[in-house]
Amino acid sequence: MTRSLIPWIIFTLTLIMDYYGFSAVKSAFRGHSDQTRVVAFVIYWGLTAFVVFYFILGLIYNFRENSTPVTRFTTGIFMGIFVSKLILVLFLLIEDASRFISYIYNLILKPTNELHTSRRQFLDSVFLGMAGLPFIAFVHGMLKTAHNYQLWRINVPIKDLPSALDGLKIVQISDIHAGSFSDKEPLKKAVELINSLKPDLFFFTGDLVNNKATEYEPYIDVFKHIKAKYGQFSILGNHDYGDYIQWDTPKLKQENFQTLKDHHKSSNWDLLCNENRIIEINGEKIALIGVENWGAKMHFTRQGDLMKAYSGIESIPTKFLLSHDPSHWDAEVRKHCVDIQLTLSGHTHGMQFGVENKWFRFSPVQWFYEQWAGLYTKANQHIYVNRGFGYIGYPGRVGIRPEISELTLVKA
Secondary structure (H helix, E strand, C coil): CCCCHHHHHHHHHHHHHHHHHHHHHHHHCCCCCHHHHHHHHHHHHHHHHHHHHHHHHHHHHCCCCCCCHHHHHHHHHHHHHHHHHHHHHHHHHHHHHHHHHHHHHHHHHCCCCCCCHHHHHHHHHHHHHHHHHHHHHHHHHHHHHCCCCEEEEEEEEECCCCHHHCCCEEEEECCCCHHHCCCCHHHHHHHHHHHHCCCCEEEEECCCCCCCHHHHHHHHHHHCCCCCCCCEEEECCHHHHCCCCCCCCHHHHHHHHHHHHHHHHHCCCEECCCEEEEEEECCEEEEEEECCCECCCCCCCECCCHHHHHCCCCCCCCEEEECCCCHHHHHHHHHHCCCCCEEEECCCHHHHECEECCCCEECHHHHCCCCCCEEEEECCEEEEECCCCCCCCCCCCECCCCEEEEEEEEEC
């Protein structure tokens, strides 16, 4: 399936869902005054008109390459409408399947006893109310949660960790996606929080922008103030290569890529592109390995060269890896570099949607990534997957807040 067909498929599905879902609106407002019914119908089809208007504007102005605060907000509204109507249709399908089974049962075993109209009306009213909740959640996620940064504090037990490194503090952020931002102020507060943690090391694990290096330029003077005692280090993510938009010439794409790498330097970040750094702390050495993007799933670009980045640090016992895509861990890291104790990744965003609390956590992204958020351990190796600092596509967060990670190394 080509990428150009996906918007048309979503648009067609939305219109089909609108037509099918309207049966619930008619049923729920049966018996109400004509004026009330007209208002309900206008609101319902008004949302459909918004979807059509959004789709047409998206084709004309190419929202992917010409993103603005207005287009990002309308994209969020569109996604809220789509999810709400999808849930409504799922409820209706279940109801219609139940009706069909009941009809067959009654037809075979006893006289037909159809579902009373009043009960149908009640159920359709309930379905409409439940379908409206996701829309409210999506709007709240844009207005309140998008920059409601959550600090996750995690102790990482490292086998044979030298005493001099016990208690070492790492602060990590990932997936800034600067092209989705409109306001510096929340970012400044986040940087203040990062610096207040007094990190020994700061790591950024990829996806600085959505598509173009210019997206990050308004925010260089914000992120360059991040300071860590032993340095700030970064890597590239799949969005940093400019692969998701059309370029007039290959040269322009390459120039954009070089500019983006220069922006890391302007932020006072040491960008690791399939290479390593030796960091000496309290007389002990840490081998920090940084690879370019390498994904085992969903056809993401594979620019990473783990063995090249690993070369020359074999004898150093303490090794950490920065690798944007967590699928790299099982696919290559654990197979070929079993002495890398800790890998830090991002990429998944926790899908920007899910539920997390003490007793339960869920996000649809876990159907695609075994390691999707938080700390995972196999044998003596760990991977920490950051939930992401920014957002893309949907300009907000529902249930999965943007993250600043504080990882403290402790002896296992």
